[in-house]
Amino acid sequence: MTGEVRTTCPYCGVGCGVLARVEGGRVHVRGDPDHPSNFGRLCSKGSALGETMALDGRVLHPEIKGQRATWDAALDLVAQRFSEAVAQHGPDSVGFYVSGQLLTEDYYVANKLLKGFVGTANIDTNSRLCMASSVAGHKRAFGEDIVPGTYEDLEAADLVVLVGSNLAWCHPVLHQRLLAARQQRGTRIVVIDPRRTATAEDADLHLAIRPGSDVLLFNGLLAHLAATGATDPDHIAAHTTGFDATLALAQADAPDRTRVARGCDIPPADLDRFYEWFARTPRTVTVYSQGVNQSAHGTDKVNAILNVHLATGRIGREGAGPFSVTGQPNAMGGREVGGLANQLAAHMGFTAPELDRVSRFWNAPHLARAPGLKAVDLFEAARTGSLKALWIMGTNPAVSMPDAGKVREALQKLPFVVVSDVTRTDTTRHAHVLLPAAAWGEKDGTVTNSERRISRSRAFLPVPGEARPDWQIVTDLARRMGFSAAFPYRTRAEIFREHAALTAFENTGDRLLDLGALADLPDDAYEALSPIQWPAKRGTEPGGRLLAIRFPTPDGRANLVPVRHEGPALPVSRDHPIALTTGRLRDQWHTMTRTGLAPRLSAHAPEPVLDLARREAQALNLHDNDLVQIESPLGLALAKLRVSDSLRPGEAFLPMHWSGLFAARASTGPLSNPATDALSGQPELKHVPVRVTKA
Numbered sequence: 305m306t307g308e309v310r311t312t313c314p315y316c317g318v319g320c321g322v323l324a325r326v327e328g329g330r331v332h333v334r335g336d337p338d339h340p341s342n343f344g345r346l347c348s349k350g351s352a353l354g355e356t357m358a359l360d361g362r363v364l365h366p367e368i369k370g371q372r373a374t375w376d377a378a379l380d381l382v383a384q385r386f387s388e389a390v391a392q393h394g395p396d397s398v399g400f401y402v403s404g405q406l407l408t409e410d411y412y413v414a415n416k417l418l419k420g421f422v423g424t425a426n427i428d429t430n431s432r433l434c435m436a437s438s439v440a441g442h443k444r445a446f447g448e449d450i451v452p453g454t455y456e457d458l459e460a461a462d463l464v465v466l467v468g469s470n471l472a473w474c475h476p477v478l479h480q481r482l483l484a485a486r487q488q489r490g491t492r493i494v495v496i497d498p499r500r501t502a503t504a505e506d507a508d509l510h511l512a513i514r515p516g517s518d519v520l521l522f523n524g525l526l527a528h529l530a531a532t533g534a535t536d537p538d539h540i541a542a543h544t545t546g547f548d549a550t551l552a553l554a555q556a557d558a559p560d561r562t563r564v565a566r567g568c569d570i571p572p573a574d575l576d577r578f579y580e581w582f583a584r585t586p587r588t589v590t591v592y593s594q595g596v597n598q599s600a601h602g603t604d605k606v607n608a609i610l611n612v613h614l615a616t617g618r619i620g621r622e623g624a625g626p627f628s629v630t631g632q633p634n635a636m637g638g639r640e641v642g643g644l645a646n647q648l649a650a651h652m653g654f655t656a657p658e659l660d661r662v663s664r665f666w667n668a669p670h671l672a673r674a675p676g677l678k679a680v681d682l683f684e685a686a687r688t689g690s691l692k693a694l695w696i697m698g699t700n701p702a703v704s705m706p707d708a709g710k711v712r713e714a715l716q717k718l719p720f721v722v723v724s725d726v727t728r729t730d731t732t733r734h735a736h737v738l739l740p741a742a743a744w745g746e747k748d749g750t751v752t753n754s755e756r757r758i759s760r761s762r763a764f765l766p767v768p769g770e771a772r773p774d775w776q777i778v779t780d781l782a783r784r785m786g787f788s789a790a791f792p793y794r795t796r797a798e799i800f801r802e803h804a805a806l807t808a809f810e811n812t813g814d815r816l817l818d819l820g821a822l823a824d825l826p827d828d829a830y831e832a833l834s835p836i837q838w839p840a841k842r843g844t845e846p847g848g849r850l851l852a853i854r855f856p857t858p859d860g861r862a863n864l865v866p867v868r869h870e871g872p873a874l875p876v877s878r879d880h881p882i883a884l885t886t887g888r889l890r891d892q893w894h895t896m897t898r899t900g901l902a903p904r905l906s907a908h909a910p911e912p913v914l915d916l917a918r919r920e921a922q923a924l925n926l927h928d929n930d931l932v933q934i935e936s937p938l939g940l941a942l943a944k945l946r947v948s949d950s951l952r953p954g955e956a957f958l959p960m961h962w963s964g965l966f967a968a969r970a971s972t973g974p975l976s977n978p979a980t981d982a983l984s985g986q987p988e989l990k991h992v993p994v995r996v997t998k999a
C-alpha cells in the first residue's frame with residue numbers, strides 16, 4: 305500500500321488525526337492537516353508511531369494454557385466456562401475488564417453482551433482509573449456525562465486554569481494550541497498542581513497547592529466570587545439549583561482567604577491574584593484531569609470546579625466553561641456506549657424508564673437491572689472468590705491497578721481468566737485462554753476524543769497471524785453463548801449504526817448524546833466519515849459547545865453541589881512521612897507496551913527515577929543516582945533517585961510506566977493506594993504515603 309490512510313492517534317484523548325502510509329515495509333506517519341483537533345500537529349509519541357509497529361512480543365495465535373489452539377477450540381472453551389459460571393453461580397459471577405484503547409464498536413458489543421444478554425453489569429474499563437470522577441461530577445451537576453466545551457474554547461479564552469493537568473506532557477498538541485492562542489491574544493494561564501511541571505513552567509501563575517486541597521481552593525473561590533459580586537444572579541436564578549446551600553457550605557469550609565491560603569499552603573498574594581483574575585475574566589476555561597480525578601474525593605473536586613462556572617454563567621459560551629480532558633484515545637467512546645459498570649448505554653443509567661427503553665431496543669428481556677462492580681471491586685471479587693470468570697481486553701491490570709500485588713493474587717485465584725490483547729504483558733501470563741487481538745493500524749472503527757469529536761481509526765496494515773478485531777471476537781463468543789439473533793454483525797459499520805440509533809431511540813431531547821444523524825449512515829459514508837462532533841441529531845448542524853441554557857435534568861437546571869474539603873484517604877504519618885504522587889512522562893504511554901518499542905522515545909527517560917524534594921533528600925542524606933527503596937503501607941519499589949526542586953517539601957514523584965523486568969521492583973502499581981472515591985470508584989492514585997531509604 306502506498307497511499308496515505310486517514311486515521312487517529314491511539315494514545316491520548318486529544319485524538320489527533322494521523323496520515324499513515326506503508327513504504328518499503330515501514331510505516332510512516334504525519335499529522336493530518338485537515339483534522340480539526342490537531343491541524344497537522346503531532347507530539348513526540350504520535351510522530352514516533354511508525355517506529356512502534358514491529359511484531360516483537362505480539363500474540364499471534366489463540367492459546368489454551370500456554371499451548372497454541374484453534375480459534376474454535378479457544379472460543380468454545382470461553383463460551384462453555386462463562387455459561388457454566390452463569391448457570392452455577394448466577395450472572396454476577398462473570399465479568400469483563402476492558403480498555404480505553406478499544407474502539408467504540410468493540411466497546412458496544414462487549415457492553416451489549418454482558419449487560420444485555422448475560423445479565424450482569426460487571427463490565428468496567430481501565431478508564432475508571434482515568435476519568436470516572438469527572439463522569440460522576442458531570443452527572444451530578446448536569447444530569448448527564450457532558451463535556452460542555454471544545455478545544456476552540458481554550459483558544460478563545462482570556463484565562464485558562466489548569467487543575468491537576470500536566471497538559472504539556474499528557475495532552476501535548478492541545479497544549480501547543482493553547483500556547484499558540486496565547487501568542488495571539490495574551491491568554492493568562494494558571495496552573496494548580498503540587499508539582500512544578502513542564503506545564504507550570506509556561507504558566508503566568510503556578511499555585512503549588514498542598515495535595516488534596518483543591519476543594520478548599522475552589523470553595524474559597526466561590527465564597528470570594530459571591531462576596532465581591534462576581535457571580536451571575538440571572539444565570540443562577542434561571543438555570544441552576546442549589547446555589548444557596550452550596551455557597552453556605554463553601555463559606556463554612558473556606559471562611560476567609562487567610563485560612564484558604566494556609567490550608568492550601570500557598571502564598572496569600574498568589575491566592576488573591578488567582579481569585580481576582582478568575583472574578584474579572586468572563587472568558588475563563590478550567591481544564592481538569594487526572595490530578596483531580598485520581599482521588600478518594602475526586603468527584604467532589606470536580607463539582608467544586610463546576611460550581612464556580614455555574615455560579616458565574618461561564619459555561620456553554622465561547623471561551624468559557626469547565627473542560628475535562630481524558631487520558632485515553634477512546635475513554636469518551638467507552639463512556640458513550642456504557643463501558644462503565646454504573647452506566648447502561650448511550651449515557652443512560654439504571655432507572656426504570658432507561659432500563660425499559662434499552663431492554664426494548666436490544667430486545668433483551670434479561671438486561672442487568674443494577675450497576676455492576678467497578679474496577680477495584682471487580683478484582684477484589686476475583687480475589688475473594690465471588691467472581692468465577694473474567695475476560696480482560698486490551699489492558700494490563702497486573703501492573704496498572706492500585707495495590708497490584710492483590711490484583712495478581714486475584715488473577716492467580718480466578719478459576720478462569722481470558723485475556724485478549726495485542727502483546728504479551730504481565731497480565732497475559734495469567735490467562736487460561738489467550739486471544740490475539742488486532743492492533744492499531746490493523747483494526748477499523750471509531751473513537752471519540754475529549755471534545756466529543758468522533759473520528760475514524762482506519763486499518764492500513766494486514767492483520768498478522770490469526771489476530772482478529774475485538775468486536776469480531778466478542779460477536780463470535782455471543783453467538784456461541786446462544787445470542788446469535790442479537791449479534792448479527794458482519795461489519796463494524798452495522799455496529800456503529802446500531803449504537804447511533806440507540807442514542808436517538810425515544811430521545812425527545814432529554815438526552816444530549818444524540819447521534820441520530822448517523823443512524824442510517826450507508827457503509828460507504830461510514831468508511832469515508834470525516835471527524836464529527838456530537839450531538840449530531842437528525843436535521844440539525846452537528847457539534848459545538850453545549851449547555852448554554854437547558855441542562856438534561858428533570859427541571860432543565862444544573863445542580864450546584866455542596867462539597868466540603870477532605871484530606872487524602874491515607875495521610876502521611878510518622879512511619880510514612882513523604883507524600884508520593886504518580887504520573888506520566890512526556891514520551892511514554894501507559895505500561896510502555898507500544899512506546900517502549902521506539903528507542904528515541906526511551907531516550908527522554910530511559911529508566912524509572914524517583915524525584916524527591918530537596919529538603920527530604922538532604923535530611924535523609926540521599927543524592928542523585930542513589931538506589932532507593934520506596935515503601936508505602938501497601939508495598940515496596942526500588943528506583944534511582946533524583947533530587948528535585950520541582951516538588952514541594954515532603955513530596956516525591958514516581959512515573960507510572962515501568963513494568964516487565966522492573967514490574968515487581970519499580971512500578972507504581974504495587975505501591976499505590978486502592979482507596980476509591982465513594983461515588984466514582986476511582987482509586988486515589990495521586991497520593992500514597994511512603995518512606996524512602998537507601999537500598
Ligand code: SF4
Nearest residue numbers: 313315316320347350
Ligand atoms: Fe497522539 Fe495525544 Fe500526541 Fe496527539 S497529543 S499525537 S493524540 S499522543
